[in-house]
Amino acid sequence: MGIVNTVLGPVPTEALGITAVHEHVAFGQHGWSLESDFWVTESEIIAAAERNIREYKRLGGRTYVDLTAIGQHRDVERYRVIARTTGINFVACTGFWTGTGVRPYFWDKSVEYLTDLFVKELTVGIDDTNVKAGVIKVGVSRGGLSELDQRIYKAAARAAVMTGVAVLTHLSTEAERQMDLFEGEGLSLDRVVIGHADAGVDIDRRRDLAVAERGAYVGIDNIGYETEKHPRVPWAQARRERLGQLLDLLEAGYAHRVAVSADADCVPLGWVSPPHSVAELLNRFVPDLREEGVGEDVIQQLLVTNPANLLTMRTVV
Numbered sequence: 001m002g003i004v005n006t007v008l009g010p011v012p013t014e015a016l017g018i019t020a021v022h023e024h025v026a027f028g029q030h031g032w033s034l035e036s037d038f039w040v041t042e043s044e045i046i047a048a049a050e051r052n053i054r055e056y057k058r059l060g061g062r063t064y065v066d067l068t069a070i071g072q073h074r075d076v077e078r079y080r081v082i083a084r085t086t087g088i089n090f091v092a093c094t095g096f097w098t099g100t101g102v103r104p105y106f107w108d109k110s111v112e113y114l115t116d117l118f119v120k121e122l123t124v125g126i127d128d129t130n131v132k133a134g135v136i137k138v139g140v141s142r143g144g145l146s147e148l149d150q151r152i153y154k155a156a157a158r159a160a161v162m163t164g165v166a167v168l169t170h171l172s173t174e175a176e177r178q179m180d181l182f183e184g185e186g187l188s189l190d191r192v193v194i195g196h197a198d199a200g201v202d203i204d205r206r207r208d209l210a211v212a213e214r215g216a217y218v219g220i221d222n223i224g225y226e227t228e229k230h231p232r233v234p235w236a237q238a239r240r241e242r243l244g245q246l247l248d249l250l251e252a253g254y255a256h257r258v259a260v261s262a263d264a265d266c267v268p269l270g271w272v273s274p275p276h277s278v279a280e281l282l283n284r285f286v287p288d289l290r291e292e293g294v295g296e297d298v299i300q301q302l303l304v305t306n307p308a309n310l311l312t313m314r315t316v317v
Helices: 042-058 076-086 111-123 147-163 175-184 205-214 239-251 280-291 296-311
Strands: 003-006 009-012 018-023 061-066 089-091 093-095 135-139 167-170 192-194 217-220 258-260
Touching: 003 089, 018 258, 018 296, 042 061, 042 076, 061 296, 076 089, 093 111, 093 147, 111 147, 135 147, 147 167, 147 175, 175 192, 175 205, 205 217, 205 239, 217 239, 239 258, 239 280, 258 296, 280 296
Parallel strands: 018 061, 061 089, 093 135, 135 167, 167 192, 192 217, 217 258
Antiparallel strands: 003 009
């Protein structure tokens, strides 16, 4: 079928199996390390990640995509260790979380500069390593798409066209504008996930259908962040409400346009998470789907087929 970049080298698409497309080993916003209550050692981060990912793998998971972007505590040497000790296919990303999360050095960089940066990390390696990113991360700043966000989106689209990888976004805010930016740079929307459509602060089921209709994937990728859990985070949604949101898409015939994941932090940096793990994708969400009568073929589509279609690098003409 094709290949996917992992931190230990390229793997054939057929090896991906069940895949979580939007996860984090350790995500932190700028300045988190100034708060000593959140200090953690490297060995503690690795141990927590190994524990969560091993449980995910025990339940059938085979591939883990970490969308911790540039400047948010991304560490490919850490990822290599975790990939080796757990046996998971571990995919890292290039890109930026949002313009809000971009370090000052990049604030005035051009679309061309950012494109070159992303392409370098996808084709040569991240930082000074030979670890190649497998996807691109972008996102919407608080208050909507900023001018810097838009430069990042354009650069991500250009890099995706040049390298054949997919782009996954943070937030579904201004979804139509996001898709316009991608298409304006020649990126087919079947290479895009409009993410966090299930974030409790921004639910819009008509928007979800419009995203799928245009050909992009709808990210139901906050699975496990539930209003029933404590502490409650702003992006939580009631467990049954999230399930209903997905069922709406399935009933409309869009199983092939949904990307599911948990967006769980193995080690939250600078914030407190409710109990949460990538394993919830398989030990809570999948049983909920079966209870609702969703067939095994659809579950396979969501967990295996859709991620494989997304992650497989397209041949560049």
